[in-house]
Amino acid sequence: MGEKSTQKKKYIVETARKVFMEKGFKKVTMKDIVEACDISRGGLYLYFENTAQIFLEVLKMETQEADDVFSDSISEDATAADILVLFLKEQKKELLRKNDTLTQATYEFYFENNLPKKDNILKKQFDSAVKIMEKLIETGVENGEFYCEDCKGTARNIMFVLEGLKISAQTIGITEEAVDREIVYILKGLDVEEV
């Protein structure tokens, strides 16, 4: 596949991403993507066999960008508390942005394709997030910013709470206050007072 093709593939993935954000995963048909991309039906099949393949590509792209954004956003002289608060604020923004997220599509995708153990990007993301969180907390504890007996446990707990908030936002809906309450609760658990 030449460079041209690579570019077209990228174009398709980016366009499809918008479609998935709007409609989730299951509702999206190859036809939807063909129309959004304004290419031919057969053309799409040259690059992808089905929507799952396209969505996987979207997820990969997403992960890369997420990493970039994360590392970019941390200034050198930021304290652990600063970073944690920043991270939670980002999560809050995402949580409240209901129809402009890949969250629902991602969940649907993993429902559909029962446990594709290999290439489970979602799992990698979650595990890596837990690790980063753990390190962050440890650093905070060392610096006397946080108090915490079980850093690993706390990191995991925080990540599961966030996951719970995410799915709640998509199903039963969630208010800004509810999110704030949880954030405050998390920070208090680490003996961090102000937000």
Place this chain on the structure above:
Amino acid sequence: MGEKSTQKKKYIVETARKVFMEKGFKKVTMKDIVEACDISRGGLYLYFENTAQIFLEVLKMETQEADDVFSDSISEDATAADILVLFLKEQKKELLRKNDTLTQATYEFYFENNLPKKDNILKKQFDSAVKIMEKLIETGVENGEFYCEDCKGTARNIMFVLEGLKISAQTIGITEEAVDREIVYILKGLDVEEV
């Protein structure tokens, strides 16, 4: 619709429940249910207009049974800690029973029907669970079984963690150890030592 009909309706809902457990919500067609129930195409339409209507009925049934099970399972002389541990064990069982649960179907159902605020059974269930948990913790604190500064916050935190575990179980998968770790973490947070 006479008594006979009511019985048949119940039969359909119960049969459909199994189908939803196997396939989730979206994948299920009226045809699937017709075949599972071994009734005629038109016959099903006498009782329900679409899969959403059937699923709602399944959910209602589920909620009732859940309530029954809950109240039944509490013996008179059980301590707050006993009840909490029992509850978490139940949750654990449910979490590990991946393809025998309505969890995925329920999530899919609420994805599909974007935010039906009224009649949102899921929300009612969640809120009611938070309240029960809060009361339980308060009782435990009063009896000196638990230690806890913010009962309400802790109750909410626990429920969100469980929600996070539930969705994780359905998407990235979860091991028994992981569940146990979280349960232990929760109990330690309340100063309860043994499981």
Place this chain on the structure above:
Amino acid sequence: MGEKSTQKKKYIVETARKVFMEKGFKKVTMKDIVEACDISRGGLYLYFENTAQIFLEVLKMETQEADDVFSDSISEDATAADILVLFLKEQKKELLRKNDTLTQATYEFYFENNLPKKDNILKKQFDSAVKIMEKLIETGVENGEFYCEDCKGTARNIMFVLEGLKISAQTIGITEEAVDREIVYILKGLDVEEV
């Protein structure tokens, strides 16, 4: 079939009549009539096999009533011109009452059942109307009210014009002025000046 049954049959026909007026003939299903009559599905089949049979009964009823109305409306000392004008006024009213008429249903009915020569009520009605019209014109001519060379031809011509107006009203629509113009034209053809 006892008296009770006869009454029920009449009830069904009268209720079905309203349905046909609203929906025409083809669109009407046995289900529609069952619902309008608020009787059981099977119950309707005890009296009628299909919508055509019901509609025929409606037509018969209609014809009887039409005759009654016609003979009733003619006072003893009315002149031929009076009667003609009265008749045309009635026709006009009917023409402009678009959705409250059996016209469309009747046409549809005869489209559906290609030429049921026997029992063709519509034909009988038309032929009888021509005859009455002919007699009326003859009377008028004898009394010096009308001028007309070919009474039979004129009678037929008038009836076909009315038929043309009727179908036009149902398809392309027709204004009151258009109807008035045709009525005036007819009367002028008979040397009747005022309306």
Place this chain on the structure above:
Amino acid sequence: MGEKSTQKKKYIVETARKVFMEKGFKKVTMKDIVEACDISRGGLYLYFENTAQIFLEVLKMETQEADDVFSDSISEDATAADILVLFLKEQKKELLRKNDTLTQATYEFYFENNLPKKDNILKKQFDSAVKIMEKLIETGVENGEFYCEDCKGTARNIMFVLEGLKISAQTIGITEEAVDREIVYILKGLDVEEV
């Protein structure tokens, strides 16, 4: 849609035309047309969404051809009487050709789609026919061929009679003599003696 498609669309319309002539409008299903055209179910939907859309196209085609036939059929040195007689003969032929006509389908179509004021081809056709008839009569009067006091009224009257004959032919049936009688009556009204 390229040239090939246009050709196929034309093929579908022409084939559908025959189906409509046989069955009228309402009875015709997409499946009927699919089978008549010997194409796939989905294939038809590429070109038309429903039978109404196809029928409209048939009507358009028909109108064009009608215009062509009309203008072709008039030789240069024909008198107004010649043309009128020719026209009426054409109408007669059409009237007696019961099951080989779009008349019934057209009426049914306009019944179904209650008064689509814009794009009402039928109305346009009727109005244009009245105008042509009016002009023809005026020409005949000028040339001393016809006698007529109210050309406009007479033109309209003739067209409504023809309309009345048309619907009668489709519903109660009509004999050749009956048609002839009406034609003679019309011509006598214009002082034209022979047919």
Place this chain on the structure above:
DNA sequence: CATGAATGAGAGTTCATTCAT
């Protein structure tokens, strides 16, 4: 007589997927 649950045929419609150009 009357009921109404049940059946199943059949219409409409949408898309994944192929393939000749």
Place this chain on the structure above:
DNA sequence: GATGAATGAACTCTCATTCAT
């Protein structure tokens, strides 16, 4: 590589008609 017409399987939904009660 790219196109887009064509296919056909799969689904939804509606009724005429029957039949046990």
